[in-house]
């Protein structure tokens with residue numbers, strides 16, 4: 001038995017893309033066969049059938065209609081598969097034997113362009129990583145927005161910097177060379193945090209000469225930056241970027257003309273934030289994984305998707321250059337000071353589509369007339385924005401104004417050529433405006449007059465034959481025909497040729513009708529062909545200007561972010577921070593930007609802060625649990641970060657010296673898959689801080705040293721503090737929240753250390769949190785009080801108090817000369833015999849304790865009593 005010719009063709013084509021699912025075009029369907037069919041039917045919930053393939057057993061098969069393919073493709077790609085689309089590249093009518101078929105596009109997570117399936121506020125990056133003995137180069141691109149960047153790491157630099165950069169890029173797909181693959185394909189960053197499999201590319205992709213030729217070809221003279229002095233460094237850059245372009249080319253099977261530059265940047269261009277700091281400061285996502293509760297959530301008032309993407313990248317890469325910060329700040333101030341203008345600008349921005357994605361779609365064959373109309377309506381708004389007077393109010397706004405191209409020529413072109421009511425698909429016709437092209441007008445008239453000509457012929461025939469209800473009709477199979485009902489059969493003239501007999505009528509044609517049909521259909525056909533041709537011309541004209549559109553898009557996106565900052569500043573009562581240079585940070589009445597918005601039950605209590613490079617370098621913050629220590633230290637870090645992205649800040653007054661980095665050591669997390677326990681992770685982070693921080697850094701430590709025995713933890717914390725505080729060793733500005741009250745002694749012995757605290761009031765009903773930072777020490781944690789608030793069973797609380805009392809007594813003895821650290825005493829028969837309360841009984845007592853009886857009406861009191869009784873009974877019933 002032998003495979004059918006079609007199946008042979010199928011298998012041959014599949015060999016080109018063994019790792020992809022092949023969408024094989026058969027008529028109006030894309031079919032999948034064999035293993036692909038089995039996989040796809042599961043992922044897409046399609047019915048699995050079979051098709052005779054020449055072998056004994058049928059080939060498993062499933063298929064999707066071609067017009068609905070994009071949704072299915074997106075679903076497969078999102079599930080991590082690659083999809084190769086194979087089209088008929090020859091007209092079936094003209095083919096001799098089997099129709100020719102070719103793969104026209106391969107779609108993978110990193111090369112998806114269908115904006116319907118991409119998150120509009122996120123970039124979709126394809127990353128190519130190349131590692132050699134001396135360098136690792138990352139090259140990444142979002143082909144839906146035409147943004148392409150590259151960064152080089154020396155083999156001597158910290159590996160965590162590289163990994164943290166990749167995590168920041170958050171690519172949808174990673175391709176790499178063998179060295180990189182071997183080193184990282186099992187790394188937790190990829191297997192767990194990013195959840196992507198690395199794809200290994202053949203060595204040929206990274207061949208120096210090929211890569212160089214590809215880059216030269218794609219980038220033209222701009223690419224020369226890659227070919228400068230330092231040979232080894234450039235070799236890595238060339239190989240990584242060339243490989244990425246080659247991979248893309250193989251996937252897209254078409255030229256990517258809109259990629260005309262690759263932006264090279266380095267770690268020092270912006271403030272570097274490591275992954276754990278980004279995570280713990282909840283910059284982009286809250287620790288629960290949602291956007292709500294993050295800094296991005298507070299600041300994102302963007303009106304365009306391009307703006308939202310830019311805002312995200314600004315937050316992740318704060319500026320470290322004072323001048324650049326002031327530039328942005330000046331722009332925010334100008335917008336914030338003129339609320340009317342701000343409102344206008346934001347209204348105009350709202351009318352602008354995602355120009356980056358619109359532009360890249362226009363450059364592709366998938367471009368629909370609707371995309372071109374989106375560009376047109378956006379250009380209208382862009383023109384208005386460029387004219388806005390407020391843009392002359394700051395140097396940075398002026399720069400943006402200059403970068404915005406009003407694209408007037410493109411507007412005129414589209415306005416003249418494309419019909420405002422154009423359909424989604426060019427093949428439906430009616431795309432080119434009447435009056436734009438003479439021949440189209442003529443053909444349209446011909447095709448359009450069909451109805452007139454037909455009714456004219458219809459009445460002529462009625463008259464000449466005397467058949468009163470004669471009709472000329474059309475169907476897809478027979479074309480035009482004359483319909484005569486049986487009652488008039490006798491009147492049918494001899495020159496009518498019968499086409500078909502139905503129950504009640506007969507269908508005829510005449511030579512004249514046949515000719516008319518040919519004329520009409522050919523006019524329609526020629527019209528459509530001409531429309532396509534002219535449409536392509538218009539599209540190409542726009543494509544040739546794509547750089548202007550993309551550069552305008554960048555400017556509009558920046559304006560959108562600045563307007564968003566201005567709006568957030570207004571809504572949340574932020575003020576412009578002064579950017580100073582003496583190394584100090586002063587915040588007056590500052591607030592936590594997120595907590596003040598989400599925690600609406602209680603008013604947020606503002607706090608002030610003064611850090612400097614001298615006496616107030618390191619601040620140890622003590623206070624009860626729940627007092628607000630963690631909130632305060634994060635708030636200081638967030639405010640500094642906000643200032644360095646150009647935003648206003650939640651403080652009545654702020655003076656901030658630019659910091660080179662913000663480090664955090666917060667919370668507990670483990671990394672079991674790489675063999676790291678909670679404490680090991682913590683110590684690694686601390687070690688990273690001590691190695692990388694400088695005197696210009698800001699360090700936030702939250703309960704460092706907690707993950708081990710008390711004495712070990714305290715000793716480490718103490719030693720770390722001494723190291724950081726020492727000006728000769730580090731001397732970084734540091735806020736340290738801790739429950740190790742012993743650390744407060746550092747202030748007496750170590751230069752630059754002071755103590756801050758947040759007090760609580762002890763009252764009969766429990767502790768009251770004051771949330772006010774002040775200088776001094778609090779040596780009580782009220783941990784058990786807080787546990788009580790969390791409704792721990794009463795007897796646990798009681799027992800905890802007992803143990804605490806014991807320990808404190810022991811501790812005092814120890815201080816008086818005992819040698820062993822205090823330990824809780826075992827339960828005694830006496831306290832064991834104490835009546836134990838059930839959780840429900842405790843709950844009833846708790847409810848009684850907190851109830852304010854004075855404010856209850858007699859009726860409410862009864863209801864309350866009833867509720868208490870039910871609480872008790874519930875327990876008994878459920879037993």
Ligand SMILES: Nc1ncnc2c1ncn2[C@@H]1O[C@H](COP(=O)(O)OP(=O)(O)OP(=O)(O)O)[C@@H](O)[C@H]1O
Nearest residue numbers: 599603604605624625626627628629630631632771
């Ligand atoms: N300044 C403030 N004004 C109002 N509410 C605040 C303020 N600071 C903190 N809070 C509230 O108190 C809660 C606890 O604060 P936080 O986590 O900072 O306490 P903590 O001192 O770090 O406690 P622990 O020692 O248990 O870690 C916050 O979730 C917030 O709701």
Ligand SMILES: [Mg+2]
Nearest residue numbers: 629630631702
């Ligand atoms: Mg805390």
